[in-house]
Amino acid sequence: MQIHALRTGFVQIKRAQQIGVGHGLARRVRPFLDSTWTDWLPTYAWAIEHEEGVIVVDTGSASGDAHLRSWHPYHRFDVRFRVEAREELGPQLRALGIGTSDVAKVVVTHLHMDHGAGLPHVAGRPTVVHAGELQAAQGLSGRLQGYLPGQWGTGFDPQGLSWQGQPLGPFESTAPLTRSGDVVAVQTPGHTPHHLSVVIKGDVNIFLAGDTSYTQDALLVGQVDGVSPDEGQAQNTLQRIRLLAAERPLVYLPTHDPESASRLSTLDVVTPKASPVRLAATLP
Numbered sequence: 001m002q003i004h005a006l007r008t009g010f011v012q013i014k015r016a017q018q019i020g021v022g023h024g025l026a027r028r029v030r031p032f033l034d035s036t037w038t039d040w041l042p043t044y045a046w047a048i049e050h051e052e053g054v055i056v057v058d059t060g061s062a063s064g065d066a067h068l069r070s071w072h073p074y075h076r077f078d079v080r081f082r083v084e085a086r087e088e089l090g091p092q093l094r095a096l097g098i099g100t101s102d103v104a105k106v107v108v109t110h111l112h113m114d115h116g117a118g119l120p121h122v123a124g125r126p127t128v129v130h131a132g133e134l135q136a137a138q139g140l141s142g143r144l145q146g147y148l149p150g151q152w153g154t155g156f157d158p159q160g161l162s163w164q165g166q167p168l169g170p171f172e173s174t175a176p177l178t179r180s181g182d183v184v185a186v187q188t189p190g191h192t193p194h195h196l197s198v199v200i201k202g203d204v205n206i207f208l209a210g211d212t213s214y215t216q217d218a219l220l221v222g223q224v225d226g227v228s229p230d231e232g233q234a235q236n237t238l239q240r241i242r243l244l245a246a247e248r249p250l251v252y253l254p255t256h257d258p259e260s261a262s263r264l265s266t267l268d269v270v271t272p273k274a275s276p277v278r279l280a281a282t283l284p
């Protein structure tokens with residue numbers, strides 16, 4: 001089984017989104033008040049070449065994201081994209097010799113724009129999203145939260161997941177993504193209330209983390225971002241991932257971590273520390 005890291009361009013967010021500052025509502029307002037930007041961060045999608053067919057996890061950004069016209073304050077003031085057409089999911093799959101019909105399943109960790117903008121490249125393929133995430137992204141409430149259903153393509157009709165699979169360490173339930181059960185989804189609420197992650201099980205577990213944290217360092221110190229609605233829920237998820245990593249070697253791969261691709265290629269496992277300290281954030 002081979003796993004490919006597909007970098008669909010870069011994104012910049014506010015520092016106070018990457019590293020949450022304060023608590024409660026203040027933490028979620030702070031990114032809008034912050035004038036400092038992160039470096040350009042990669043946006044990864046993943047292709048798992050599995051004997052049952054290719055599994056695509058997240059679909060990345062699209063070149064149109066850089067020119068998006070939106071009334072939403074987050075899109076207007078708090079995020080910037082740099083994506084070329086050749087960096088989108090479709091061209092990258094083709095460069096690997098993977099045609100659309102080779103894709104057995106598309107799994108979306110959550111429906112934020114830099115995870116769902118590539119969906120039209122895999123239109124018509126069986127697609128799964130957490131039912132709660134799909135529900136949250138619908139209608140006016142979804143628009144107010146910044147979801148952009150227009151990106152997903154007219155044929156977007158994902159299925160929910162059945163969380164009846166075997167427990168995986170501290171995750172009480174899983175949703176199998178293959179008949180053999182070696183690739184599963186786990187529920188990792190925090191960044192969004194119905195966020196999921198994908199685990200390729202083996203002697204070393206590969207954890208495709210979506211936006212559970214922006215970096216591995218944030219996982220290790222339990223640092224919640226500036227957009228998670230429920231800080232305690234996000235911390236609980238980070239704790240579960242650390243527990244899973246303590247049980248069995250685990251390679252942790254967040255979507256926007258600049259080190260994710262190199263950690264995948266060298267199978268560089270995460271080592272949870274005994275006594276976490278918080279990341280220091282200095283902001284004006």
Ligand SMILES: [Zn+2]
Pocket residue numbers: 110112191211
């Ligand atoms: Zn997100």
